[in-house]
Amino acid sequence: MGKQVQQLDRVIIRFAGDSGDGMQLTGDRFTQETATFGNDLSTLPNFPAEIRAPAGTLPGVSSFQVHFADHDILTPGDAPDVLVAMNPAALQANLDDLPRGADVIVNTDEFTRRNLAKVGYETNPVEDGSLDAYQVHALPLTSMTVKALDGHEISKKDAERAKNMFALGLLSWLYARPAEGTLDFLQAKFARHPEIMKANVTAFQAGWNFGETTEAFSVQYEVMPATLPAGTYRNITGNTALAYGLIAASQLSGLPLFLGSYPITPASDILHELAKRKPFGVRTFQAEDEIAGIGAALGAAFGGALGVTTTSGPGMTLKGETISLAAAVELPLVICDVQRAGPSTGMPTKTEQADLLQALFGRSGECPLPVIASATPADCFDTAIEATRIALKYRTPVILLSDGYLANGSEPWRLPDVAGLPDLRVAFAQQGEAPFQPYRRDPRTLARPWAIPGTAGLEHRISGIERANGSGNISYDADNHERMVRLRQAKVDGIAHDIPPVKVDDPDGDARLLVLGWGSTYGSIGAAVRRVRLGGGKVAQAHLRHLSPFPANLGDVLSGYEKVLVPEINLGQLTLLLRGLSLADVIPYNRVRGQPFHAADLVYVIQEMISHV
Amino acid sequence: MGKQVQQLDRVIIRFAGDSGDGMQLTGDRFTQETATFGNDLSTLPNFPAEIRAPAGTLPGVSSFQVHFADHDILTPGDAPDVLVAMNPAALQANLDDLPRGADVIVNTDEFTRRNLAKVGYETNPVEDGSLDAYQVHALPLTSMTVKALDGHEISKKDAERAKNMFALGLLSWLYARPAEGTLDFLQAKFARHPEIMKANVTAFQAGWNFGETTEAFSVQYEVMPATLPAGTYRNITGNTALAYGLIAASQLSGLPLFLGSYPITPASDILHELAKRKPFGVRTFQAEDEIAGIGAALGAAFGGALGVTTTSGPGMTLKGETISLAAAVELPLVICDVQRAGPSTGMPTKTEQADLLQALFGRSGECPLPVIASATPADCFDTAIEATRIALKYRTPVILLSDGYLANGSEPWRLPDVAGLPDLRVAFAQQGEAPFQPYRRDPRTLARPWAIPGTAGLEHRISGIERANGSGNISYDADNHERMVRLRQAKVDGIAHDIPPVKVDDPDGDARLLVLGWGSTYGSIGAAVRRVRLGGGKVAQAHLRHLSPFPANLGDVLSGYEKVLVPEINLGQLTLLLRGLSLADVIPYNRVRGQPFHAADLVYVIQEMISHV
């Protein structure tokens, strides 16, 4: 007999286990089912920097959090309603984040004395009452899986490894997720190992059936599809969206895409994705280091390609000298920095927003460049196109800032109408009156001509040594240098009139506090602002995509509010720039924990400030 | 019969010729004579980036300006009273800087049709009246030299090359300089080529005698010694002073000096000077690149040496990632950036102040570091010691900013009393209670222990990956990361209480305008302020040595004045920092010409502003 069904408007589930337990895969699949079901969602994978830390230890814990709802949501959520803990380490590592009353599904098979000891549990928390505050479902997931699989021609090890599918099946039933996608997925993934495939399918179904039949779960939950704008949707991570954006930009500009890159967490997946896309004529060059990566991209740009390089913090530092050269020779180049926690190697798999000032100033001399940042995983697609637009139009390197949270996090994305994407075609220089002036500038954009090798009559030399404006010949003339320094600055400043003004979301127009953010904090700030408003608080929100130059109206926007709060996952980098720009006494709010903000923390800060304006 | 002697209080002479004419040497010698004579002085060498541009062309012109006086002076001066032009290119390249009425000594032998053509003179300016505004002394310096040398057993070429000594002799007579120093110098320099030596000596004397006897010069000038504080003086360039400062710091700390460096203009001479100093136990390592240079210095620091690296803008960018590592492992390191005109290769032999923001922010993540800057050539000595003091005491990399003008410019330096120099001795960690905590911090300085290999019981591992405060073990803990980020910031901020407050020079204490500078603009700002005051203008001056952290009283100082003018040889980098710090609406004044400010320009701006406060 069917069980009673309870409606929920939103749920946050966290799958946690050992690096070897396949939690990322499990989370991915649950996310896909949820996506196809039509909920809005947001995810937060979280894994160790090591490939595989010792089994059963805290550093080895890998988790995946998914937040889904019947309305549009902005973050992966602060506190899980459900924790799936595949072993004691997973339980201990995640317990602190659980609100009292949350459901905890533990795999009791793994709660052996040895495993408990590994994380310092003297007694078994599942039995010693220390979980009384939660709804604990103690299940022998491993043995149930193995039992379900007896008769299958696979090793015990393989049988045990299928336990994540059992768990997935159980959760899929519990939240009434459509299972087809996962079944198809397993068919495809294990096509070459039919026995393994059958085992995983069986395990999944066993989990599902267990949920349906066991007394352990009295109710099944239902989260209705969200009413999102009509269209075709897919779930997408920031890195994939960024890669797609670059391919789109290449198609829209008609320029072949050349990526020069060196692997680095969390940027590598962009290289991986683009490497697959040779049918689009994409050339990916895995260089010997970051310097060669951007060097090759610049060489390709000199030849008329869309030159791109992708990296993260430490690699970005190494690229500085070549970025400076690109700025000097004024060629288009797109530089993607997927920020991670620093300084130095820092915490490679954790997120941070602390490369902003490096992006602006990490080069010798006066070397201004356009800098833009992505706000959500899907926004990486649009910002990649915008970065390319600016680079091609103004003949300048452009820095695009993403971060580890956007890179690996995902959200549903409404596919854009390809026909509606901007036209990025460029006109290469054509032979005109001689002598050719490689540094004669377009009076409007101040961009210089892009004259590519192969064009007769435009032979010219470019150099990182200061060049005479116009002829481009080496010049040590004092006046010319000052002119060039100011022209390079003016070119970047001028872009302010070619980008949309900052839009402020201030429903009743009577808020006295503005919360201004940039980059991946968009979701958490947005969620916090909503909650504050639900509580009757008046607060305005604005988010910056363009950080250099700032939109022309930013100064006015700032002066339009009594107080401006600037939350950043750094020590106040945008704050410094805003104060420098406007002398407005903006108030920073900074957490630097390698994680996205908790909306709850922001709610608190915003309410505090409202009560004091 | 002796000639009439005229007293002057100050003179500015510029020697200009082809790169091959030995103008730098001539200027150096004249400077030495002037120094030993006891004048105060300031010099400005100016040479092309090429080793040798084609003879007789404008890019080939090399010049040396010396300003000397009977009172203390601060700059090499804006406009020469005397120009020595060894060829047409030298005349053309420097004429614009000459005030009407200035003396111009031209070497007519070089004013051939061919040489005139090379710089586009259709007629000979010496004859066509275009120099009527000046006091022209047209002399066949080359042929006079050759004549004076006939009988000497040297080639015609060598004879001609001695013409710079003839010119030096003439000028030495004209300004009654003591000649012994130069004669000794020539003896030493050409010891191995006695014929050349004799020839140069003869040429020098011939020039001197020519001045004494010819009608061409009716008067001899005299500039009395300046009344400087009592002491032993020498003339010194910024690069030499910086090298000496590092050696002093090594002696004062008792730590062996290890320099890891890669040659780059204008920093190379520091490497050259230190390479000579092996008797002090100085180890210099010419690395394969800038990254290896700082890497080796950091390795040496790990081993307990005073690790130093020296470079200029582009090299500084390359070092960023390793600087970030040094900040993460919290080891002492001194990083000297002798700034030059950028971006990219820019103008290697020209000066600029545009690496300030790179020094502060040119690294990924939150990576705060102490940054200090030298104000004058001699000040490079003191700042090298101060940089070392901070690095050793706080166990942090420290960035010392010099620039091309300080590096090659010179001034008289009153030798410090060695006994009076600060004590920089450090205590390495000693075995204490186990386990050793490599990141346990000194509560006052927040510095961690410096435990060097070879110390039994303190074996430990350091890493660029985030470390647990205390144990130093790898940690991905969110709270620990935030703690470490803030601790690193607090450590640097805390230094503000360990440095002198900004001193403001405001004679009557009633100025309403403050001129605030940093680095090598000290001289030109000082000179301008003086002139304004002579004209009755009220203006206060302050100059920053410490740029990160700022002195604790800086905010108050800024708010103490109605207007604050910040002149910089960049587009306003300090300005941004000051606005960020204090929200004071400081007013930038920026020239970016690859040259020091002209005091005259500053005088104008200051007077303008005074008239508007």
Place this chain on the structure above:
Amino acid sequence: MSEAEHDQRPASLRLVPSTEERLAAKDFKTDQDVRWCPGCGDYAILAAFQAFMPELDVPRENVVVISGIGCSSRFPHYMDTYGFHSIHGRAPAIATGLAVSRPDLSVWVITGDGDGLSIGGNHLIHALRRNVNIKILLFNNRIYGLTKGQYSPTSEQGKITKSTPFGSIDAPFNPVSLALGADATFVARSVDSDRKHLTGVLRAAADHEGAAFIEIYQNCPIFNDDAFAPLKEPASRDDRLVRLQHGEPVRFGAGRTKGLRFSAQGSLEVVEVPGSAAPDDPVSRGTLVHDVQRDDPSYAFALSRLDSEGFSHTPIGVFRKVERPSYDALMATQIELAKAGQGIDDLGTLLASGDTWQIG
């Protein structure tokens, strides 16, 4: 160890103190859990290295292990000595600064095929050229492990990886050839799974004055499993592995009946020699007797070319070990001479050097 014994030490360790009482492998283990995947070849190398340490006879505090970034570069955290887990590719540069300024230390560099040959290639060849007294262990798993499986400069051409879904198109480096081309004075190769062999090579490296380069074939079960299987399978092993022993005729193959001879063109060819044949025995005349001390690296280079992607014949052991004063020794000598010499060595005198004048 007695004074006398101490003086018996190889030049490379003459300035390094020796231990009071003999240490054990466990003395070199730290309390950090080892964070490599199950089955990773790095475990075996770590075990061999820790077991070798007592034999090195240097106090723990005088041993320094410096690494870059990569799975392999985690190594220092597991060695209870001084350690520096630095940044990607820069370990040889950092180690150079330390070795040059601290001759009393035994400095070891741990790097990977990406860390040491990709981003760090330049520092590596320069350290070898300079003959700095550091010992470099390059863990070659022919893959980027830590970043989860991109191809490396030692991956075979055509390799399918995350970053080369259509197969890699660049020819790999032969690390031994590269090191020889860079004028390295000590070049060797070993295998993670052969503890005895690896230990022997470590000993030889430690005894060498100057830079020692050791390529270690290391299996990465996760991203490049069995990359070196042909050299490990008992069946094929003996035919493929050419074990080099200084002073011994080169013999390999089941029954050790194969030898090597130079062709007139200077390439090495494999020839059959009756197993028993002594070096001077006519039948084996002309076949190689291994000599690591040949001044001309051409011999060692030719050996390195025997190696082929298919591992048809893969020499392991020490290829080259020649005497050349180390960079740090030469630096130390220059300093001593300079200090003993006439040059200025007093600060006051230095400051007052050149033309000075008095005022007042």
Place this chain on the structure above:
Amino acid sequence: MSEAEHDQRPASLRLVPSTEERLAAKDFKTDQDVRWCPGCGDYAILAAFQAFMPELDVPRENVVVISGIGCSSRFPHYMDTYGFHSIHGRAPAIATGLAVSRPDLSVWVITGDGDGLSIGGNHLIHALRRNVNIKILLFNNRIYGLTKGQYSPTSEQGKITKSTPFGSIDAPFNPVSLALGADATFVARSVDSDRKHLTGVLRAAADHEGAAFIEIYQNCPIFNDDAFAPLKEPASRDDRLVRLQHGEPVRFGAGRTKGLRFSAQGSLEVVEVPGSAAPDDPVSRGTLVHDVQRDDPSYAFALSRLDSEGFSHTPIGVFRKVERPSYDALMATQIELAKAGQGIDDLGTLLASGDTWQIG
């Protein structure tokens, strides 16, 4: 040039257009005054290069010269083609990106011993390993010229320079050995003062598909004058210069009576052979006949070791020239195949790939 003729071109230039009418050296001169010191060897190299250009038979607009920083790297400013005077050491990386994306160009890299072997060493060896279709000219004057005279990675040990007043202590690279150790497919050496020889080497490099490395001994009269004097003095020249000619027996010395033979240890030894001796003549049997195409680089490597600081025997010419598909060619092929294949090549389809769902 006719279609037919065009197809006769070497693979390296097959995709590069040929000129309508023949150009002259002067067509490649720019209006910039050349800024090298009087007597600098760079002048001769520039002249030889400009004179060779017409022979290359590529339109000016399809020739690109890319350099780093150094006196030598000023080169592009004097070539009336496309040019990129970039930053220190990075020219090979920049050239790689250009060559890989533009097979219709003839790409030349100009570098120095500091630019190419010190800061740029890693990019150089990786470009050679990958066999990217670029031609690299390394001007080796064994000194840092532009920065006014510090020693370089090719300076002889003990050299007194601004940065080594007590003499340098590191052993130099042998650039040819290094390139061979990096698996370069084309390696050659020439001398600034021998225009004819240099031109021949340039031709051979241009014809080679893939990366060509040419070391050019270049005199710096200002900071390292006569560094190569022994190879230039008529007296000693013939005894020291070993001119390599593919297919010819190696002969040198006055009367060309000297030849080379491999010892049983794989080193080359100099032997006397009667001048007239043909390769197969008994007396000369066993002496080398030069063959640039040997797959095993051991031969070329052994030749490179003949070279010694004293220039006792210095081979010049092409050491090695073997066929291996170039990196850019392989990349182009992969792209073509991929485009022809089934993979997604439509943007809309790409965006909609994976699981999608409809709303509304």
